[in-house]
Amino acid sequence: MTEPVNNRLRVELSQLVGENGILHDDQDNLYGVDDLLPKAVTLPDSVGEIRDVLNYAADNKLSVIPAGSGTKLGIGNPPERVDLVVSTLGLNEVLEYEPGDLTATVQSGVRLADLQAKLAENGQCLPFDPPYLNRATLGGIVAANSSGPSSLYYGNSRNRVLGMQLVQSNGAAVKCGGKVVKNVAGYDLNKLYIGSFGTLGIITEITFKLNPLPEVERTMLITFKSVTQASRAAIEIADSQLLPIFLNLIVGGAPSVDIVDPCLVIGIDGHHETVDWQMNQIRAAANLNDATGVEVKDGAYQRDVRTSMSAFPESNPQMVVCKAHLRMTDVEKFITAALDQCSDLLDLRVLGLIGNGVVYFAFSVPSADTASAKFASIVIAELRNHARNVGGNLIVESAPTSIKRHVDVWGEIGSSLKLMQQIKARLDPLNLFCPGRFVSGI
Amino acid sequence: MIEKNRITSELSDLVGAANVLTDSTALSVYECDGATLFKASPDIVVFAESTEHVSKIVRLANKFSVPFIARGGGTGLSGGMLPVNGGIIIALNRMDRILEIDVKNQRAVVEPGVVNLLLTQAVEDRGYYFAPDPSSQKACTIGGNIAENSGGPHTLKYGVTTDHVTGLEVVMPDGEIVEFGGYVEETPGYDLRGLMVGCEGTFGIVTKAIVRLTRKPQAYQTLLGVFETIDDASSAVSKIIGAGMIPAALEMMDSLVIKTVEEAFHWGFPLDAGAVLIVELDGISAGMRHQAEQITEIFNSHNCREIHRAKDETDRQNIWKSRKSAFGSFGRLAPSYITQDGVVPRTQLPKVLRRVAEISEKYSIPIANVFHAGDGNIHPVVLFDERDPDQCERVDAVNMEILTVCAEVGGTITGEHGIGVEKMDYMPLIYSPEDLLVMTTVRDIFNPSKLCNPGKIFPTTESYVKLGIESPTV
Numbered sequence A: 001m002t003e004p005v006n007n008r009l010r011v012e013l014s015q016l017v018g019e020n021g022i023l024h025d026d027q028d029n030l031y032g033v034d035d036l037l038p039k040a041v042t043l044p045d046s047v048g049e050i051r052d053v054l055n056y057a058a059d060n061k062l063s064v065i066p067a068g069s070g071t072k073l074g075i076g077n078p079p080e081r082v083d084l085v086v087s088t089l090g091l092n093e094v095l096e097y098e099p100g101d102l103t104a105t106v107q108s109g110v111r112l113a114d115l116q117a118k119l120a121e122n123g124q125c126l127p128f129d130p131p132y133l134n135r136a137t138l139g140g141i142v143a144a145n146s147s148g149p150s151s152l153y154y155g156n157s158r159n160r161v162l163g164m165q166l167v168q169s170n171g172a173a174v175k176c177g178g179k180v181v182k183n184v185a186g187y188d189l190n191k192l193y194i195g196s197f198g199t200l201g202i203i204t205e206i207t208f209k210l211n212p213l214p215e216v217e218r219t220m221l222i223t224f225k226s227v228t229q230a231s232r233a234a235i236e237i238a239d240s241q242l243l244p245i246f247l248n249l250i251v252g253g254a255p256s257v258d259i260v261d262p263c264l265v266i267g268i269d270g271h272h273e274t275v276d277w278q279m280n281q282i283r284a285a286a287n288l289n290d291a292t293g294v295e296v297k298d299g300a301y302q303r304d305v306r307t308s309m310s311a312f313p314e315s316n317p318q319m320v321v322c323k324a325h326l327r328m329t330d331v332e333k334f335i336t337a338a339l340d341q342c343s344d345l346l347d348l349r350v351l352g353l354i355g356n357g358v359v360y361f362a363f364s365v366p367s368a369d370t371a372s373a374k375f376a377s378i379v380i381a382e383l384r385n386h387a388r389n390v391g392g393n394l395i396v397e398s399a400p401t402s403i404k405r406h407v408d409v410w411g412e413i414g415s416s417l418k419l420m421q422q423i424k425a426r427l428d429p430l431n432l433f434c435p436g437r438f439v440s441g442i
Numbered sequence B: 001m002i003e004k005n006r007i008t009s010e011l012s013d014l015v016g017a018a019n020v021l022t023d024s025t026a027l028s029v030y031e032c033d034g035a036t037l038f039k040a041s042p043d044i045v046v047f048a049e050s051t052e053h054v055s056k057i058v059r060l061a062n063k064f065s066v067p068f069i070a071r072g073g074g075t076g077l078s079g080g081m082l083p084v085n086g087g088i089i090i091a092l093n094r095m096d097r098i099l100e101i102d103v104k105n106q107r108a109v110v111e112p113g114v115v116n117l118l119l120t121q122a123v124e125d126r127g128y129y130f131a132p133d134p135s136s137q138k139a140c141t142i143g144g145n146i147a148e149n150s151g152g153p154h155t156l157k158y159g160v161t162t163d164h165v166t167g168l169e170v171v172m173p174d175g176e177i178v179e180f181g182g183y184v185e186e187t188p189g190y191d192l193r194g195l196m197v198g199c200e201g202t203f204g205i206v207t208k209a210i211v212r213l214t215r216k217p218q219a220y221q222t223l224l225g226v227f228e229t230i231d232d233a234s235s236a237v238s239k240i241i242g243a244g245m246i247p248a249a250l251e252m253m254d255s256l257v258i259k260t261v262e263e264a265f266h267w268g269f270p271l272d273a274g275a276v277l278i279v280e281l282d283g284i285s286a287g288m289r290h291q292a293e294q295i296t297e298i299f300n301s302h303n304c305r306e307i308h309r310a311k312d313e314t315d316r317q318n319i320w321k322s323r324k325s326a327f328g329s330f331g332r333l334a335p336s337y338i339t340q341d342g343v344v345p346r347t348q349l350p351k352v353l354r355r356v357a358e359i360s361e362k363y364s365i366p367i368a369n370v371f372h373a374g375d376g377n378i379h380p381v382v383l384f385d386e387r388d389p390d391q392c393e394r395v396d397a398v399n400m401e402i403l404t405v406c407a408e409v410g411g412t413i414t415g416e417h418g419i420g421v422e423k424m425d426y427m428p429l430i431y432s433p434e435d436l437l438v439m440t441t442v443r444d445i446f447n448p449s450k451l452c453n454p455g456k457i458f459p460t461t462e463s464y465v466k467l468g469i470e471s472p473t474v
């Protein structure tokens, strides 16, 4: 039924962004959101084209979902409708990079992997390890504030974005922050856009604070008899003068076949002497907590382990992935309680980023019928209650659409919700961007 | 202020008469902050002792439509707490309790009036500290640090205040109490916690903060290098960063500062030195000496005349005292000074410092430099006599030229002191009217009546005239 309409849409859009600025319709499924396909996917390659597309969308009352490679479009409540996807893949240039400043300014469609390759030539990096390492764009990483397990030591976008430019729903290009490592001129609007999931504007340019590449990287795999012992060892390490890059607990679905769980996966990097000393200290902490095995990985194997850990939340589309934020000292209790409660769920997998107080909890649902969906939503509600009872929170990072229709993936917001709604209403008065997908229907 | 008597009496009913100041001698203490050049007297100062107090005071101010401004330690350097249109200052020094210390989860919950250094002292014996360390840390409050998003020498490695605050309780400009963020690392929704930090007290009054505690490093290596010229020292800075090191701190003092500090405190600096660099490494002891050696090599290849390596903790503390005492010695140089706070890309430091020296010469206004070199955060201290109108005029031109240079090389006009009243005229140097419109839109959501700390941050029509930029029509 919509075929002719969509054709007209494509023709009109191609006048704005050119034939090549529109994805061929058999590729639209790369940008599907939950079970809906967009009417068209545009790939503007300039700020001017983005403005034209947004003006067109506003005139034609079409909603817009900003995207990069589309790797995180699954995060959020199911949309009522999906009209246009505006992908930033056409904005793919590294604009400024001066190694001596340890900063880089890139267009938002640059893929992290491509930027890393360029930085590595100068012994530098942007120390993020998000899911979909090879495809994720920097705009998407910032908009979803997804930076991966290494944020324990290296921080996330909130600590590393120095400034950005974006196009607002009225087509105005604005900038916030700057290009230098310290800046308190005016409000820190970067924070508003980081983690806003495209609901306030389309990010076009970002300046990051970089890091030198470490001399040596090692990953330690330490197995334990119980979750309690593993967490105790982790907390001891977190409370010491050691400086792990990440400190992860795995229960179920270990990242590699030859690992038994529960196990701790610990990243260390830096000067080789520093790394050696830390490994010895970590071995000692492990032994004190009755570890059953300690292995040190480097090279390709280490890369695989790290990649699969970063990839944990991506899992497969049939899985429900929840992410809880807790106090570090509540992580063990949460995991134990959750495992107890969910022992009859399928494919249970837990990844705890202990130092960050984050727990990913994943399980799969046998079928897509309403009964399973309701059952899953009850499990999610109970897990969320656990988290809330100890002052934490829980979101559903991904789940089959049938399940999402029975839960609010974000949960309750609290006393600041009214301000969030006003911000959305004032900065996107037409409700152009991702309507209904963010917290409390924003 | 109209109805001052009625407001005073209602405030006294709320918090007790002893907590309300109205006589002009008492008020004169509150007419400026650390930027003493800017003065404006409040009509009333009221000391709050609880969140409920603050909320009630704010509601009262709303009822009478009078401006209200939070004040912590009063050490701000941009006139942030200045009651430009009079009104009520809400002093928070008495809300100074540390409510909770939880080192296992690396958090403390504090009231806003807690003095920065006292928090560190309270957790030190457990091996932790509060990382933001402004040089004013003996007097500034955590509420002030949050409002200004303050930095300090160690922000090079550890970040600024926003990186160390996870949750806030705020009395909003209408008196409502709202919580942002929390105890845990992230909360769903927009990061309004992040937006509150650095709002210079214009989005509401912080009454409680959940802050991060940082584990004290195992070891330090502190090196002090004496250089022939400031050019040598600043090239060494970008060389160190470019060589793949991120020291905990990288601070510079120029010849004028060295001389003044030496004459005041006798630390043993050579009086004819061009610049001094202080580099501090921290972290794990194993492997640290390699970095120290690398730094020594870089120093040597940049005409470093002598290198002093702190041999013990006392020695290290002395090096830091020499740095942190610098501001205390400027009184010897001139009756007044303004500290600029621009940030430039590190690789532009040599060029920018040369430009600052030229500007100083052009206007015959001495400028001393003591600053966070590793961040590219310069602090030209502009020295003058505020009783001399001619000097004041030249100082104004000096400030404008320095900030223009910072903007031109891709930097910013303030790295940690905030815009306040002092730099609002210069905002158009770095932000377009459209950029500023987003900020005022957000301000109007948080603070629709504009009674909460009015007259700050944003340029006026005169600002555009002063800069010779066409005034916006948006």
Ligand SMILES: Cc1cc2nc3c(=O)[nH]c(=O)nc-3n(C[C@H](O)[C@H](O)[C@H](O)COP(=O)(O)OP(=O)(O)OC[C@H]3O[C@@H](n4cnc5c(N)ncnc54)[C@H](O)[C@@H]3O)c2cc1C
Binding pocket: B033, B034, B069, B070, B071, B072, B073, B074, B075, B076, B077, B079, B080, B081, B082, B092, B112, B133, B134, B135, B136, B139, B140, B141, B142, B143, B144, B145, B146, B147, B148, B149, B150, B151, B152, B153, B200, B201, B202, B204, B205, B206, B207, B327, B416, B417, B453
């Ligand atoms: C010698 C000296 C050295 C300094 N060194 C540094 C340095 O190294 N790095 C640095 O960043 N700064 C430095 N400063 C600047 C200053 O100390 C900081 O800006 C500090 O954070 C201000 O804290 P305060 O408690 O004194 O705030 P105040 O001066 O009392 O207030 C500053 C601003 O914060 C607002 N405010 C205060 N409390 C609250 C609250 N609870 N809620 C909302 N708003 C509030 C006020 O309204 C005002 O706008 C220095 C100042 C001096 C005098």
